[in-house]
Amino acid sequence: MAESEVVWDLSEIFLSPTDPCVQRAMEEVTVLAENFASKYRGKIGTLRAEGLAKCLQEYEGYLARLRDITLFAELSFSANMTLPETQALHDKAMKLETKLGKLLAFFELELGRLVYDKPELLADPALANYKHFLERLRRRVPHQLSETEEKLIIDKDQFGICAWEEFQAKWLNTRMFEVTVEGEKKLLPFGAAYGLFSHPDRATRESAYKAVFSLVGKDGEVFASAFRNICNDWLTVCEWRKYSSPMEASLIENDTDQQTIENLLKTVEENVGIYQRYLRLKAKLMGLPKLGCHDIIAPLPNAPDMKFTFEQAKDLVIRAYESFDEEYAYPVKDIFRRRHIDATPRYGKQHGAFCAGWYNGKTAYVLQSFNGRLNDLYTLAHELGHATHDYYCFRSQTILNTRIPLVIAETASIFGELLLTDLLLKETKTDMEKKVILCRILDGAGRVIFSVTARAWFEQSIYEAIKRGEYLNHEAICRHWVKARDKAYGDTVEWFNEMLSEWSITPHYYMANFRFYNYPYVYAQLFVYALYQKYLQEGKAFVPKMKQMLSAGASLPPAEIAKIAGYDITAGNFWQIGIRQYEYFLKQLEKITK
Numbered sequence: 217m218a219e220s221e222v223v224w225d226l227s228e229i230f231l232s233p234t235d236p237c238v239q240r241a242m243e244e245v246t247v248l249a250e251n252f253a254s255k256y257r258g259k260i261g262t263l264r265a266e267g268l269a270k271c272l273q274e275y276e277g278y279l280a281r282l283r284d285i286t287l288f289a290e291l292s293f294s295a296n297m298t299l300p301e302t303q304a305l306h307d308k309a310m311k312l313e314t315k316l317g318k319l320l321a322f323f324e325l326e327l328g329r330l331v332y333d334k335p336e337l338l339a340d341p342a343l344a345n346y347k348h349f350l351e352r353l354r355r356r357v358p359h360q361l362s363e364t365e366e367k368l369i370i371d372k373d374q375f376g377i378c379a380w381e382e383f384q385a386k387w388l389n390t391r392m393f394e395v396t397v398e399g400e401k402k403l404l405p406f407g408a409a410y411g412l413f414s415h416p417d418r419a420t421r422e423s424a425y426k427a428v429f430s431l432v433g434k435d436g437e438v439f440a441s442a443f444r445n446i447c448n449d450w451l452t453v454c455e456w457r458k459y460s461s462p463m464e465a466s467l468i469e470n471d472t473d474q475q476t477i478e479n480l481l482k483t484v485e486e487n488v489g490i491y492q493r494y495l496r497l498k499a500k501l502m503g504l505p506k507l508g509c510h511d512i513i514a515p516l517p518n519a520p521d522m523k524f525t526f527e528q529a530k531d532l533v534i535r536a537y538e539s540f541d542e543e544y545a546y547p548v549k550d551i552f553r554r555r556h557i558d559a560t561p562r563y564g565k566q567h568g569a570f571c572a573g574w575y576n577g578k579t580a581y582v583l584q585s586f587n588g589r590l591n592d593l594y595t596l597a598h599e600l601g602h603a604t605h606d607y608y609c610f611r612s613q614t615i616l617n618t619r620i621p622l623v624i625a626e627t628a629s630i631f632g633e634l635l636l637t638d639l640l641l642k643e644t645k646t647d648m649e650k651k652v653i654l655c656r657i658l659d660g661a662g663r664v665i666f667s668v669t670a671r672a673w674f675e676q677s678i679y680e681a682i683k684r685g686e687y688l689n690h691e692a693i694c695r696h697w698v699k700a701r702d703k704a705y706g707d708t709v710e711w712f713n714e715m716l717s718e719w720s721i722t723p724h725y726y727m728a729n730f731r732f733y734n735y736p737y738v739y740a741q742l743f744v745y746a747l748y749q750k751y752l753q754e755g756k757a758f759v760p761k762m763k764q765m766l767s768a769g770a771s772l773p774p775a776e777i778a779k780i781a782g783y784d785i786t787a788g789n790f791w792q793i794g795i796r797q798y799e800y801f802l803k804q805l806e807k808i809t810k
């Protein structure tokens with residue numbers, strides 16, 4: 217290992233994938249699960265509050281021990297996916313998790329039933345720590361079917377709906393796309409062609425977009441069949457499960473409600489003008505009369521090449537977090553100090569970036585492939601935000617209260633990106649560098665807030681069309697897509713005709729039982745932008761509130777977490793505050809562009 221390599225040290229969990237302690241831990245956790253099952257199966261319904269609290273604590277002991285093993289296996293594997301010993305351990309750990317998961321599947325079902333039948337348990341002081349966990353479980357019960365029906369759904373999904381997901385991924389991954397890269401014709405697989413969507417050379421981007429979407433469009437009717445059937449299937453599932461709308465399952469999953477999300481989507485709709493103002497400005501910055509669809513996320517031409525060594529990036533991120541509060545930066549520094557970060561790109565390492573929390577160790581591990589670009593610096597600040605969230609949450613909550621819904625899970629990570637942005641804007645010397653940073657923020661957040669909302673509008677319109685009895689062939693689906701898309705973009709973008717099929721490559725649309733994946737991202741982004749506005753107003757007085765919010769984990773509903781910051785997230789005008797932060801960045805860019 218070269219000295220400059222940033223490789224994580226997992227020895228706090230286990231010494232190596234072949235460490236005999238791993239095998240012993242697997243045997244131990246199996247005994248824990250078996251004992252738990254024989255003690256409680258079929259008996260949860262008879263428990264009183266004190267007995268139930270004890271049972272939940274035992275269950276948590278099992279979960280935390282299992283996490284040691286699965287985490288170690290996942291981390292070892294993701295850093296070196298091609299090594300036989302990491303593959304073998306990963307396989308073994310996943311099989312163990314599935315086996316024990318099946319053995320204990322009765323637990324949450326029986327528990328849900330119990331709190332549904334005896335809601336008074338929720339108010340019992342003995343169960344105070346688990347109150348919200350039990351509330352969330354209870355909310356699922358009216359939509360559960362009988363054991364046989366649930367098993368049948370799993371079986372029919374396995375070779376039905378789940379097969380569409382496999383089909384879409386296989387289709388994309390078995391095609392080659394002919395792209396002209398900087399004047400040279402190349403035949404590329406999907407991942408490589410997709411990667412060129414943000415290439416600095418405009419002609420290369422155009423070629424990549426056209427190559428991908430013309431081929432996708434040729435099989436448009438095939439994708440339409442898949443999508444139509446998935447959406448129809450979902451409406452049938454909703455009837456069986458008595459969901460009041462196609463969105464309800466995701467509302468339960470995200471611990472939120474219909475009215476809050478309607479307010480969110482409406483606020484975005486009312487503010488598309490701000491995004492469009494940015495897109496017009498970006499066209500001007502790019503020297504174009506109007507943006508092409510291939511320019512929306514493209515870098516600015518002649519942008520300076522902002523490069524960072526890992527040491528520089530580390531220093532910037534630590535200082536960004538310290539600018540908020542000295543103690544708040546502790547978890548970030550701790551991750552570096554304990555070498556819980558794997559940043560050097562290498563063959564066989566998992567693509568992308570993640571942060572994985574270790575509950576028993578009250579810490580986290582971060583993986584990324586750091587290449588020294590501005591994006592890598594932001595990824596580092598983002599993932600270390602997740603580590604900070606874990607740090608506060610793990611110290612205050614038991615493990616069942618660490619299952620944070622997506623709408624809240626991005627709180628510290630997006631906040632960390634904002635702290636970094638502030639620091640970078642302060643320290644950059646030229647207007648051109650400031651423009652690069654502001655465009656990066658406005659591109660990224662703009663896409664999440666407005667373009668992802670368009671995807672939610674599209675999905676809504678598809679279910680409404682089916683309910684009206686409309687037949688959704690490829691042309692009809694594309695029509696719905698364009699209508700939702702144009703609601704966000706207006707006339708600010710020139711679209712290639714091939715982009716009608718843009719919806720076809722989104723994997724989420726093909727995933728079983730995963731409807732409305734989209735709006736939680738919008739929620740998270742605007743929620744954190746609103747928090748940042750609060751921080752700008754209150755300064756240091758906001759620091760303890762932030763820590764308290766992160767420490768709450770999943771022990772409180774998101775609306776209660778917002779109250780800690782002094783916000784009523786259910787108010788109709790709440791989301792406008794987050795939009796203000798977006799506009800604040802836009803105004804800064806406008807100021808230096810004139």
Ligand SMILES: [Zn+2]
Pocket residue numbers: 598602626629
């Ligand atoms: Zn994240």
